[in-house]
Amino acid sequence: MKPNFVFLLILCCILSVSQAKVAAPAASNGFRVRAVNLGGWLVTEGWIKPSLFDAIPNKDLLDGTGVQFKSVTVGKYLCAESGGGTILVANRTAASGWETFSLWRINEKTFNLRVFNRQFVGLDTTNGNGGAGVNLVAVENTPGISETFLILRNSDDPNRVRIKASNGFFLQAKTEELVTADSKGNAGWGDNDPSVFIMTNTGGLHGEFQVTNGYDPFVAPTVMKEHWKTFIVEDDFKFISRNGLNTVRIPVGWWIASDPHPPKPFVGGSLKALDNAFLWARKYGVKVIIDLHAAPGSQNGWEHSASRDGSQEWGNSQDNIRQTVAVIDFLTARYAKNPSLYAVELLNEPRAPGVSFETVTEYYKSGYEAVRKHSSTAYVVMSNRLGSPNNTELFPLAGGLKGTVVDVHYYNLFVDLFKNMTAQQNIDYVYNERRGELSAVTTSNGPLSFVGEWVAEWNVKNATKEDYQRYAKAQLEVFGRATFGWAYWGLKNVNNYWSLEWMIKNGYIQL
Incomplete structure (x- = not known):
């Protein structure tokens, strides 16, 4: 019995070592x-x-944050028609991808707005006189001055905002199909001013x-x-x-x-x-x-x-x-x-x-x-x-x-x-x-x-x-x-x- 026991013990040891070599990393x-x-x-x-992130000013508006803008007068959301490549409208009753703008932060108040198809919102520069017009489009793949906007927040209600374009005027929703940058704004933040929008923050990256x-x-x-x-x-x-x-x-x-x-x-x-x-x-x-x-x-x-x-x-x-x-x-x-x-x-x-x-x-x-x-x-x-x-x-x-x-x-x-x-x-x-x-x-x-x-x-x-x-x-x-x-x-x-x-x-x- 003893020789068989020794043989089995040796065999088990050989198998154990063999398995260990297979499992262990080579070299x-x-x-x-x-x-x-x-x-x-x-x-x-x-x-x-x-x-x-605690000390960042306007830390809820960082790069990549999704924001949606609802006109207080029209009662509908700004939208990059077709997700980009054409005009902006304000005719959506609910907000999803085309109605969400991704922020590129320039400083705590200045931003580029990137749309679903990755173009940037800007002033229409095809008005024929070489300058920027007042109509809003989303056609540029790389942002420039015309694609730069200032978001001004109401101190009493930070979700009430005005959006100032590079021409010095504020965006306004005149109708569901006409969004322009030609408002001077006023001192109030009431629901009768077409330059006022309710901003919703959908979250972003950190x-x-x-x-x-x-x-x-x-x-x-x-x-x-x-x-x-x-x-x-x-x-x-x-x-x-x-x-x-x-x-x-x-x-x-x-x-x-x-x-x-x-x-x-x-x-x-x-x-x-x-x-x-x-x-x-x-x-x-x-x-x-x-x-x-x-x-x-x-x-x-x-x-x-x-x-x-x-x-x-x-x-x-x-x-x-x-x-x-x-x-x-x-x-x-x-x-x-x-x-x-x-x-x-x-x-x-x-x-x-x-x-x-x-x-x-x-x-x-x-x-x-x-x-x-x-x-x-x-x-x-x-x-x-x-x-x-x-x-x-x-x-x-x-x-x-x-x-x-x-x-x-x-x-x-x-x-x-x-x-x-x-x-x-x-x-x-x-x-x-x-x-x-x-x-x-x-x-x-x-x-x-x-x-x-x-x-x-x-x-x-x-x-x-x-x-x-x-x-x-x-x-x-x-x-x-x-x-x-x-x-x-x-x-x-x-x-x-x-x-x-x-x-x-x-x-x-x-x-």
């Missing part, structure tokens, strides 16, 4: 990333730290563009440098290293490559903060993943990609692809010799179908080459396109390149599927559905898999601490199967369950 000695995202630091997200363009250009650098100096500090890296984490994923914006003089409205200083992060990482034995979170023109139209007004324009031209590759080249060259550099993520969350598969693979090829020009050891992370039905679409590209990783993000949030799930249903979803999804992108001979963003937050009402603990444990167990590793979003947040620091200190997560 990494079994190292797996257990990371936290430093979100909201070098790329602003207002929901993470709302106080960053990203890097909004915060830097919202403040005075002399104030913005001071505000942002104070934020970078205080939001993430050296003690955070000490906390990370002592609490079971070994890596940080640091979102950065494309303008960092132009530091200290990035294009307006962005301000310099984020590169110095990133340098500090590498110093602290080295001191406390923490690895760094540089994550290009915001690309020129925005790859997804959201505030965390520094979109100005929700438009998604990255990849529309070869110029911004080349510019993005140059950013990757700059960052890799700067940190390639730093032992803390572990990976470079080429682009966070490009969104389909706005970013085509052909465009993103073209960029990923060039980005990979830019990293390899400076480093043969740094992993190259390629984020799946959000909205694509095929989670393995990057495999033919990434599988043929050495040291590649495919990044997937898993949130039990943001879609209707999770709105009415119970705590147990969410936990079961992680163990069943998420496990299957992750298995599909985790292969023994393909690119490594990385759950680059997840969080122990959900839509469950009145969940107990034990519910949160079980939910976090489920995700740690399942996402721990990713061959590259995982990264929690994020370290700090005013919303407690989104803050890994708070979750650890209060016993919700144990690593």
Whole structure:
């Protein structure tokens, strides 16, 4: 019996080692990333730290804010007929896309108004005498003086406004079909003045563009440098290293490559903060993943990609692809010799179908080459396109390149599927559905898999601490199967369950 027992024991050990070799990342000695995202630091997200916006004058009218204007005399909404390309009217009883104008902020009171089809409202300049007329149109793709307006708010009711055109006169709705800029206005704000409109704010973005363009250009650098100096500090890296984490994923914006003089409205200083992060990482034995979170023109139209007004324009031209590759080249060259550099993520969350598969693979090829020009050891992370039905679409590209990783993000949030799930249903979803999804992108001979963003937050009402603990444990167990590793979003947040620091200190997560 003894020889058989020894044989079985040896066989089990061989199988165990064999399985471990399959599961562990290649050429990494079994190292797996257990990371936290430093979100909201070098790329602003207002929901993470709302106080960053507190001192902005007229802070409810930032770039990308949607506004609607209802004439007090006609009783109907201003509308860019056909969504743009022709005249403005005031004949809509309800407001939707064509009746919503997206603000481009010049200063706290002066704006361009962008319409649904992305043209700008302006004075009609086709009156034959070379000057601007008084009729309103939305035909220009690039705003100029004629597309600039002053929004004056009633001090007693800020939603009552007058809109002053560049010719010095106010807009007025004379009839449902005739909107002109030829009113002198008057001292009152009553319902009998056709130059008075009721403004409705439909919300907007609170990203890097909004915060830097919202403040005075002399104030913005001071505000942002104070934020970078205080939001993430050296003690955070000490906390990370002592609490079971070994890596940080640091979102950065494309303008960092132009530091200290990035294009307006962005301000310099984020590169110095990133340098500090590498110093602290080295001191406390923490690895760094540089994550290009915001690309020129925005790859997804959201505030965390520094979109100005929700438009998604990255990849529309070869110029911004080349510019993005140059950013990757700059960052890799700067940190390639730093032992803390572990990976470079080429682009966070490009969104389909706005970013085509052909465009993103073209960029990923060039980005990979830019990293390899400076480093043969740094992993190259390629984020799946959000909205694509095929989670393995990057495999033919990434599988043929050495040291590649495919990044997937898993949130039990943001879609209707999770709105009415119970705590147990969410936990079961992680163990069943998420496990299957992750298995599909985790292969023994393909690119490594990385759950680059997840969080122990959900839509469950009145969940107990034990519910949160079980939910976090489920995700740690399942996402721990990713061959590259995982990264929690994020370290700090005013919303407690989104803050890994708070979750650890209060016993919700144990690593």
